[in-house]
Amino acid sequence: MAQLWGGRFTKKTDQMVYDFNASISFDKRLYRQDIEGSLAHVKMLAKQGILSEEERDAIIGGLEGILADVESGELRITPEYEDIHSFVEAVLTERIGEAGKKLHTGRSRNDQVALDMRMYVRDAVGETDRLLKDLLTVLFRIMEKNIDTFMPGFTHLQKAQPVTLAHHVGAYFEMFRRDRSRLADIYKRMNYCPLGAGALAGTTYPLDRDYTAELLGFAGPTLNSMDSVSDRDYVIEYLSALSTIMMHLSRFSEEIILWNSNEYRFVEIDDAYSTGSSIMPQKKNPDIAELVRGKTGRVYASLMGMLTTMKGLPLAYNKDMQEDKEGTFDAIDTVNSCLPLFTGMLDTMKFNKDTMETSAKNGFTNATDVADYLVNHGVPFRDAHSISGRLVLRCIAQDKALDDLTLEEFREESEVFGDDIYEAISMKTCVEKRLTKGAPGEVAMRETLEICKKYLEL
Ligand code: ARG
Secondary structure, eight states: OBOSOOTTOSSOOOHHHHHHHOOHHHHGGGHHHHHHHHHHHHHHHHHTTSSOHHHHHHHHHHHHHHHHHHHHTSSOOOTTBSSHHHHHHHHHHHHHGGGGGGTTTTOOHHHHHHHHHHHHHHHHHHHHHHHHHHHHHHHHHHHHHTTTOEEEEEETTEEEEEEEHHHHHHHHHHHHHHHHHHHHHHHHHHOEEOTTOTTTTOOSSOOOHHHHHHHTTOSEEOSOHHHHHHOOHHHHHHHHHHHHHHHHHHHHHHHHHHHTSTTTOSEEOOGGGOBOOSSOTTOOBOHHHHHHHHHHHHHHHHHHHHHHHHTTOOSSOOGGGGGHHHHHHHHHHHHHHHHHHHHHHHHHOEEOHHHHHHHHHTTTTTHHHHHHHHHHTTOOHHHHHHHHHHHHHHHHHHTOOGGGSOHHHHHHHOTTOOTTHHHHTSHHHHHHTOOSTTSSSHHHHHHHHHHHHHHHTO
16 A cells, blocks of 8 residues: 555555555556646746756656656556556655655645546547548548449338438438537637646645646646536546447447348448357358447446536535546547447448449339429429329339339329439439439539548548
8 A cells, every 4th residue: 555645644544445445446547647747747846946956857857767667568557556646656756765755746636637637538539539530531432432322211211212322421421520520629628727726726836837738738727726626527528429429330330230131231341340150150240330339338328427426526626536537438448449440340341332222223212203203394292292102002012113114104193294204213313313412412412522521631
């Protein structure tokens, strides 16, 4: 047991209490942020004349040595320290002597941990953003290649109207683009430095909080010291953004699982991204997509956990807040590993274009276009809808598509039909006529792609 706070205690901490209280097993991953924060703090203390230049240089040398040794594996972070802050300070003092004991001047673990966690989350936000950009680039490539790959668009999981693969994938492009913009918002809002808030009420030392904030790449220092040590909103916002990303990945996974099934056969997941069955030799399972869908639950759980942990906390710091870490780390690990796997799976997936097109033709996805044809020839939409419905009924009875009806059959329902009906309801026309902004028609789609390309800076 190595503790920073033994002074006012007369008894040793019970071992079970110590273990229950300690956070080193999980906050050890904050070592880099902890050391970077301390380096900035110590530079500021010297600038303000609170530490001498010799003390500053000794501490900086010591901290840099610890960072290098942890990174090379030479120095192991072991559980006899209560938390990462105690570890760094204890090793520092062991290595450089008296000066090490001055590092904590004008600082509390409350503002220290608030800083470490903020810096860690700030880095993680950047990483999630990079991974989303990679995913968007792969989505863009798929879209570019599939402007004329027809497929059924669904509502209620029933074939509705024909779209293209570019258009369907483009819907996910929008979702993940919004996810990135959510991250950018969060980053901007959270990027203020809590260091210097002390335990809760600031300090009596003349700290220069603007200076430390600047050294650590923050937009500035936080404004209220009590809020600084007890704010975990940014964690909640990030977990919420991660949950939304997982929700999007999960919806896409569900579609890929369906598309990869024997019934659909729209796609084939690459062997490298599939797994087999221990008993059924014929199986090739979409486990990656299923796992991504499944792991969505634990990311939501982290968000729910954090919201619940925070809901009854009085100001300012409470030990409950130590619970911000495990769930957040798990959510970060989950999302930041799901994203590249999902991107790789998509990048290597084969799209069975013919199967998609055949499927789009076999579900009366052009029934709306039959009605639109009549409307364009002066029939009121309600009547047109009903004529088209009767034609569908005929087709169902004869087990054929609208395109297969003879002109006589069309005309039995309405005299308005002419030879040009076939052209008007062909798959190509059905899609290409949809030219409104954001629609799957080629002209509209090319405009969208141009915007996506600029956005990705390709
Ligand atoms: N391990 C603690 C945490 O993660 C560090 C802060 C401890 N502060 C305190 N007042 N006990 O929140």
